[in-house]
Amino acid sequence: MAGNVEPLSPRAKLAVTAGRAAAAVSRVAGRGSGSVIGGKVALRLDPDLLARLARHLDVVLVSATNGKTTTTRLIAEALRANGGVVSNALGANMPAGITSALAGGSESQYGVIEVDEKYLAGVAVDVAPKAIALLNLSRDQLDRAGETRMLAEKWREGLSGSKAIIIANADDPLVVWAASGSPNVVWVAAGQEWKDDAWSCPSCGGVMQRPGDDWFCAECGFRRPTPSWALSGDHVLDPNGTAWPIHLQLPGRANKANATSSAAVAAAFGVSPQVALERMYSVAAVAGRYDVVSYQGRDIRLLLAKNPAGWLETFSLIDPPPGPVILAVNARGADGTDTSWLWDVDFSRLAGHPIALIGDRRLDLAVRLEVAGVDFQVYESAEEAVRMCPPGRIEAIANYTSFQDLRRVVGN
Structure with a gap:
């Protein structure tokens, strides 16, 4: 005591x-x-x-x-x-x-x-x-x-x-x-x-x-x-x-x-x-993580993944295709500016999902997914990415600052 x-x-x-x-x-x-x-x-x-x-x-x-x-x-x-x-x-x-x-x-x-x-x-x-x-x-x-x-x-x-x-x-x-x-x-x-x-x-x-x-x-x-x-x-x-x-x-x-x-x-x-x-059991979300928010007629589940270990665990939460997935990566100070860790993430586990890429380093993500043989589309903003997804459930996986950016957009 x-x-x-x-x-x-x-x-x-x-x-x-x-x-x-x-x-x-x-x-x-x-x-x-x-x-x-x-x-x-x-x-x-x-x-x-x-x-x-x-x-x-x-x-x-x-x-x-x-x-x-x-x-x-x-x-x-x-x-x-x-x-x-x-x-x-x-x-x-x-x-x-x-x-x-x-x-x-x-x-x-x-x-x-x-x-x-x-x-x-x-x-x-x-x-x-x-x-x-x-x-x-x-x-x-x-x-x-x-x-x-x-x-x-x-x-x-x-x-x-x-x-x-x-x-x-x-x-x-x-x-x-x-x-x-x-x-x-x-x-x-x-x-x-x-x-x-x-x-x-x-x-x-x-x-x-x-x-x-x-x-x-x-x-x-x-x-x-x-x-x-x-x-x-x-x-x-x-x-x-x-x-x-x-x-x-x-x-x-x-x-x-x-x-x-x-x-x-x-x-x-x-x-x-x-x-x-x-x-x-009373804990339903943690600082916005795992929250499901309604935005543009879609239900978006917000998932945080900051490094290869976190992305591996997060992929296990995603239902089998065909549900859409938004991936967002920044490389600001709070994230770490080195994005070479993307090459340690097995993005082939998302094959079959419609993938939308956003964030400051969306082109780094695009190169990684292209090498992994996973189809994707690149968008300038979260608003555009959500708008191009069909109505229903969307899984959104983002690293630290891109997660905060996404929360501000969808009102969480």
Whole structure:
């Protein structure tokens, strides 16, 4: 249980007030929620503010390349069974955004915080979390993110002295390597569809062997640990072997895996799997993801996919042809400006669907689909692409900033 709320120092109070004012100005100017600029202003005035704001909270940190926003939301819903929760639910996951989120949670018991992979170790030092959930590591934002093995090593070094319970995906060798230096690890068999970032052993560099769902390095003996929690079909298996049904409004195997990790985290705070999973059903969409919106007489389902691992999972949600699919890709700062990752995505899985390409880098997409032998049409705007689709259901898959652009167009 976290301690009682201590009053903030005058300096900290000034920092919080100034941050809120900066955020309000940003919102009035139409530049988004203002959480990032507000946090930056607050931290400039009080560099220790994040640690001060987290002092009274039982904190959970969630980090991964894929799934952290959704898992953060699921954990937050589960922990609300026990008390108030403050969370950066909209995904501002660097120190400034986290600071803004915690500034609004003075009466909360729990802090459920999504953290960008590169900032995890530093944030963990600041907020002294009770639990840390590690879901996966895969290539992302190639122009500025470190190579995945290097990122795993930073996690391993940064978390080795942490007293937190580490809830880690046993099916991702990079996550296992990162978590193995920690003294208190709960292993979860959450699965790993995308394997192309973990064919070499993170411990010795040898070639990883992957028979079935298992994995091991024949050269150094590094291998998959035995999980105590597991996703099994439509159920979560707890450490006692009891199967708890998963009922989610969120689609797909990946979200069942997120729910499994979330149930393991909730259990560390005394919330039973039954209660945790029942509460997760209330989550129908996450920051616009999975929403179905009506626009121009069509029902458009909005799906976010930012890297090869995410696109692979998203393709599994698409019904067989002939339904139309809109693909949107930008390469702005928040996306990463390198689009070479498109060549790692198996777009042939969309063959047979009418495909519409939009976004700043629609021509990069067009070249990739042409090589994949998939038919497509290129459009200048989302409005035009939707208008050219027949009435009915449309699946729209977009990376980060193109997803935001699309939400603004369709009114979500």
